[in-house]
Amino acid sequence: MSEELLELSxxxxxxxxxxxxxFKRQIGKVHAVDGVDLTVHAGEALGLVGESGCGKSTTGRLAARLLEPTGGAIRYRGRDITHASRKELKPIRSEIQMIFQDPYSSLNPRHTxxxxxxxxxxxxxxEPPGGRERRVKELLETVGLNPEHYNRFPHEFSGxxxxxxxVARALALNPKLIVADEPVSALDVSIQAQVVNLLQQLQKELGIAFLFIAHDLAIVRHFSQRVAVMYLGKIVEIADRTSLYERPRHPYTHALLSAVPEATTEKGGRERIRLAGDVPSPIDPPSGCRFRTRCWKAQDKCATEEPPLVRLEGNEEGHLTACHFPEEPTTQGENVVLDPALRG
Structure with missing residues (x-):
């Protein structure tokens, strides 16, 4: 395994x-991220999936130090940057870049x-060799755009x-890590595959590590080598993509995989798991296991003891699950169908 580039503890x-x-006073707090442990290795793509509001984007912004963490630690290449000052972060900023979710609001409309x-x-x-203009035009070619677009404005382009x-802006400083926060969710389906394939090509050719945040499981499987599943501020399962998609152990992961469109089995179709109720409020999350209020396997123990994120019996090394009563290993996710445009 390559060196640990980013470690969240x-x-x-x-x-x-x-x-x-x-008179304003604090009456509570939103537990957006609550004890996340993640590691991104140099050159790998780690997918982070979960329902909307589970804390994925907040985790990404914390990793890029765009937000100040409440607790825990962030280490980049072995260096603790949890509470690093703006001056201390300056040399690191060039190595950690971000691709934002909405391409319409993340570009200044008044700038070319x-x-x-x-x-x-x-x-x-x-000041790169040959000047900044030359470097920008090279980057435009790298991402599949015409260098002649240099003097155009954002409103002249499609999503x-x-x-x-x-993406070109994120590549400008030759980063070692890119946090991609749902980079294709705001795009048409026909365009999503083009952008994902572009990112995958850049990841392979330039050796850039990615923290790839998304809710589309098919895209995450196509892009990522490892996948972490998040629910209500916590990681509930993490494994390499083959192990997680083919042998999921956490009930929540099973439910997510059952909702993937066009997923089939040898028996001619998979039964959809419909979760009971809504996602609990992050202001007052459930005690014990946070998924227990919607889980069909929940027992009394789940309400009093929080399950640790550990390797279960029968799991491959590196496949970690946080569940007191995990599912038996199956081949539930092995036949997830990808969009033809995403196939290599």
């Missing part, structure tokens, strides 16, 4: 909830493409083209 992010008409992509170079005082501009 017991990471927490709580947002205060205030009340009062005149050249200004947007060269922005990171200007901020960091970097897919705008996201490619965002």
């Amino acid at each position: 017991g990471l927490e992010k709580h947002f205060p909830v205030t009340g009062g008409l005149i 493409v050249g200004t947007i992509i060269s922005g990171p170079m200007e901020i960091n005082g970097i 897919g083209q705008r996201q490619r501009i965002g």
Whole structure:
């Protein structure tokens, strides 16, 4: 296994909830991220999946140090950057870049493409060989755009083209890690495959590590070497993609895989697992196992003891699950059907 590039240990992010008409006071807190342990190795793509509101994007922003963590630790290449100052983070910023979810709001409409992509170079005082304009045009070609687009504005591009501009901006400083926060969720289905295939090509050719955040399980399986499943601020299962998709152990992972469109089995179809109720409020999460209020296997123990994220009997090394009563290993996810455009 390659070196550990990014390590999150017991990471927490709580947002205060205030009340009062005149005198504001804190009456609670949102447990957005609550004890996350993750490791991203150099050159690998780690997928992070889960329902909306589970804390995926917050985890990504914490990893990139765009948010200040409430607790836990963030280590980058062995260095603790949990509470590093702006000055201390400056040399690291160039190595950790981010691709944002919405290509329509993440690009300044008043700046040209050249200004947007060269922005990171200007901020960091970097003058590449041949000048910034030459570097920007090279990046435009790398992401499949015409170098002549240098002086155009974002409104002149489609959603897919705008996201490619965002990718070019993320590549401007030759990063070692890119946090991709649902980079294709705002795009048309026909464009999603193009952007995902572009990212995969760049990952292989440039050796960039990715923390790839998404809710589309088929895309995550196509792109990532390992996958972590998140529920209500916690990681409930993590494994290499083959092990997780073909032999899931956590009931929540089973439920997610059962919802993948066009998934079939030899028996001619998989029964959809419909979860009871709604996702609990992160302001007052359930005691013990947070998934127990929607789990068909929950017992009294689940309400009093939080299950640790550990390797279960029969699991491959590196396949960790947080469940007191895990599912038996199956081949439930092995026949997830990918969009033809995503197939290699």
